[in-house]
Structure formats: C-alpha cells, structure tokens
Amino acid sequence: MSTATSTPTGTGREPGRKTTHKHSQPSKRGRVQQRWLPWAFLAPTIVGMGIFTLLPIIASIALAFFRWDIISAPTFVGFDNFAEVVQDPTVRVSFVNTIVFVVVAVALQLGLALGLAIMVQEKLPAWLRVFFRSAFFFPLILSAASVSIFMRYLFNEQFGVVNWLLSLIGIPAVPWLTTPGGSAAVVILVYVWQNFGFSFLLFIGGLASIPVETYEAASIDGATGWRKHFYVTLPLLSPTTLVASVMAIINALQVFDQPYVLTRGGPGDSTRTAVMVIFESAFQRLEFGQASAIGVILTLIIMAITAAQFRLSKRFVFYQ
C-alpha cells in the first residue's frame, strides 16, 4: 500500500462497520485514497465487459479462422471461412441487400427527420409542438418485433389497410409481402417508420442550438423561406447531421428484427440481411467459424464507414 495513505490516525477507534474496507480511512484532505479503492468500484463493469465484450471480440476474430460445429474439436482452416463466405451466393446477396437497405432507409429516415424537425422547430403553438414531438418519438418505445407483427397485417395483400388506402386513390392491390421488391419496400418502410424519430430528436436538439440572431441577420440580408434553411440551417446543422447519419448507418447495418419477423428473409433471399446470415449460419447450420467470419467482415465495414464519415466531416462539416 502507498505510504501516503498509511496514516491511520484513528483506525483503532473506528468501528469496523463504518469502514468495511480495513484501511480505507481518508486522509485529512480527503484526496488521497487507497490504491485499490477505485478498482473495487470499477470491478463489476471492467470484469463484466472483459468477459462479455472484449473476450468475445478476440474470440470472434480467432474463431473466424477455425471450422467448428461446437460438437467436434475446432480445426484451423486459415482464410478458408472468408474465402467460402465471399463466394457464397446467399452471403453475397444478403450483403448487397443490406447495403441497398442502408442507403435507402437512412436517406428516407434523415430526410423525413430533418424536414419534420425544421417544421416543428419553427413558430408553432407550444402544445402542438409537444404533441408532434411525442407522436414522432412514440414508435421508438415499441419493440421492433411487435411493430413488425402488426405491420405484417397492415401490408396484407388482400385485406390489409395499406392496399385499401391505395385502392381509394385508384391504385390496384400491391403484392407487398409476396414479391422481392414489395418485401424490400415493406422492410424499409417499417424500419423508417419506427426509427426516424431518433434522428428527429437529434435534429431538434441541433436546431435549438442555432442562435436566433443568425436567422435575424439572414432575414435582414433578404433570405426567406427555404433559402434561409439552405444557407443558414443546413451549414450550421452539419455537426448534428454527421452524428445523426453515423448513428443511423451503424444501426441500419445491423437490421435483423424487422426482416426476420416480416419476411424471414424472403421471398427467396430478397430481404435477407447480413445479420440474418450470421444468425442462420451460427444457430441453424452450426457453422460458427463462418458466422464469425461474416461478423468480422460486417464489423470492418462498420468501422470503415465510421472512419470515412469522420474524415469527410473535416471537409464538409461547419463548426461554429
């Protein structure tokens, strides 16, 4: 123990109950502590994260180089898993699906969120603003599985409300869940419906931090309506847009619940996503090495996109 802390000026008199740790008597200034004390506070989190996060990350990378069905002993196969995964048509198509999904869903999510946030943040009666904020936030508290359950009924081809609404404006019944294109559209719509509220909240926060004077100055210079937003709001909001898009992309890359419940990846492989093939190769086909290889590839993609976005941000993001 450190010399600084070993000044037990009254340890003998103190009842053991008060200081359960034998030597944790504070010094006069209360600044010096036993060296192990912080580690006692940290232990549950550090040990837990070591076991359930750090170790699994290392194990996952290692496992990607082995063939293992959990029953027989693992055998080292080098890069075979990666080679097989890259060749596998199902894996390929699911990565393409995931990327198309991310591009379309994130664009819709951010566009919708930004547009609605600007409209809510402008002059509006306070109670209406509270109502709209709560309404757009609401889907976030629901489970993606539950949402997908009721959305599956709403998109039913014959009896669903969506096709009934479309029939009112003369559009014939759309085979939503039985065609590749229709299924992909449903997965995207359901995902955006539930998640745009998160980006919306971020944009609301970002807009609130833009000083009113900037707009007043822009008005004096003759900027009105959408010009004002284009030249003032968008540049000043770019730090928020960066954060919102990074988070939206990372989350969308991991989409699983919605396609699993809505379509089980079908018809064919049309809505199978990267995480779905991880799940299937590990827990349905017991190819744990291949599942880990796909996971490693997905993680590398996520890291590359995050890095690229922050690099791009140096050029395009405008910090006040």
Place this chain on the structure above:
Amino acid sequence: MTTIQERVTTTAPVVTRKKRDWSVAVRIIVLLIASVFVLGPVLWTLSTSLRPPSESFKLPPAFLPLNPDLTSYTQVFKQLNVVLLVVNSALVTGLIAVGQMVTAALAGYAFAHLRFKGRGALFSIVLATMMVPAQVTIVPVFMLIRGVGLSDTLLALIIPAIPTAFGTFLMRQYFMGLPGELAEAAAIDGASPWRTFRSVYAPLAMPGLAIVGILAFNFHWNEFFRPLIMTISEQNFTLPLGLVSLQGNLGTGSISVVLAGVVLSMIPALVVFMFGQRALQDGLTAGTGK
C-alpha cells in the same frame, strides 16, 4: 384552423403576417398528416384487438374502438402463457435495469471522482466497445454461456447485459457535473470513501440513474435478437418471442388475438412513455454532442 392561426400570430410577431399565417397553416397540416401515419397503425392495432376475432380484417378499417369486445383478450390468455411471458420479461428487464444502475453508478463515479493510473486509457476502451455490434460478439457469448451450463436460462439473458458501456459513460458525465468539494467536505466529517459515494454522491445522482434504468428497461423489454438465440424452451421465452411464435411463420395466428397480445406487451412501454419520456429522450441523445 382559425383558432390555431390566431394563437400562432399572437406568439409570432413577424414582418409579413398574412404570408406567415399561410405557411404556419400548411406546416401544421403537413405535420398532422405525418402524425396520422405514425399513430394510425398503433390505433388500428388497438381497435382491432378490441373487435371480435371474426371482424379482424373488416374494411374500411376502424381506427377507434367504439364497441370494445374483449374476446381476443380472453383468447390470448388461453393460447399463450401470457402470465409466464410477462413474469419472464419483467424478471429479465428488471434485473438488467437494476444491475446496470448499480454497476454504472460505481464505475461512473470512479471515472469521474477517483484518481488512479490509466483512468483515461481505460475509459477510452470502455467507450470503444460501444462501436462493436452485439451481433458480432453473440457467438462467443453464446458458447461461454453454454460452457458454464447456463444455456436456455433467464440468467443467460441477464448476466451478459449488466455491464454497460453507455450507462457508465452517462453516469460519468452525471458525476462530473457534481462538485468534487463534496467529497472533501465529507472526508473532513470523517466519512470513508465508500460512505462518501453512498450517502453523498449516489443520492444526488438519482436523476442520472433513472435515465440509465429507463433506457435499460425500454431496450431489454423490447429485445428480440438475444432471447431468440439464448432461449430454446417456451418456459424461458420473453414477451416478444412469445408474440412472434403466436403469429407463426405463415401468419396463421388469429389476427385480433395476436394484436391483443401486442397491445398487452405495449402497456409497460406506454407507462414509461407517459412518465419518463423526457428522461428517455435525454438518455437516447446523450453523448451525441447535443
């Protein structure tokens, strides 16, 4: 509409008042349409669950439950062990939330107010783990759980979810907002470091802890991916799993009965929404530079 416009003009003394009125009206209409699209599906779910099962697919749809019929609710209790599912979900969610609050408070306090070697580096590692998707670590975690004989138990869902990087980050931020002089004062009064944390800082950090708890509750009550992997037997299912199995692969479950289950599963989330919306919003957007 006119009342709304009047209200707006009183709060908005802008230059071109007439033009302003129009743009406000258009804005409100667009926002109302958006809210109809957001809330409509939920209202349809509620009203359909309150209709007799034979009328589930009646068109035009009813969005308001005018003649509530509880057949579907009695049915869902017969077809699904709702009580068991709720107990399982509540146990898993509650224990994770409490576990996260305790561990995050301890670690957050250490990172904010205790001094030790490697504090900065260790905190960076904690933050970095947030970037790794859970789907990547799930295979080794599953094997670990299986190795220690916990597979297909509720503990398999609870224990790995307790250490929380995000919660630790939130609590560190919260504790940093509390002055370090409190610790000095407590020390002068003869309090041990543990006493200082327990009786001085922890009570002051309750609002932050509430955010950690609410976030954990909302996330794990709705969680689907981990329970799908970690549990096999129906007696260990949580609510989302039970509902998806009730709907069935081909959607063969009776619609209004499934929807009754969905509505029941939403009740705790609704309670959180009504009483903890602000905390939830603050927690979700914490650490995004807001």
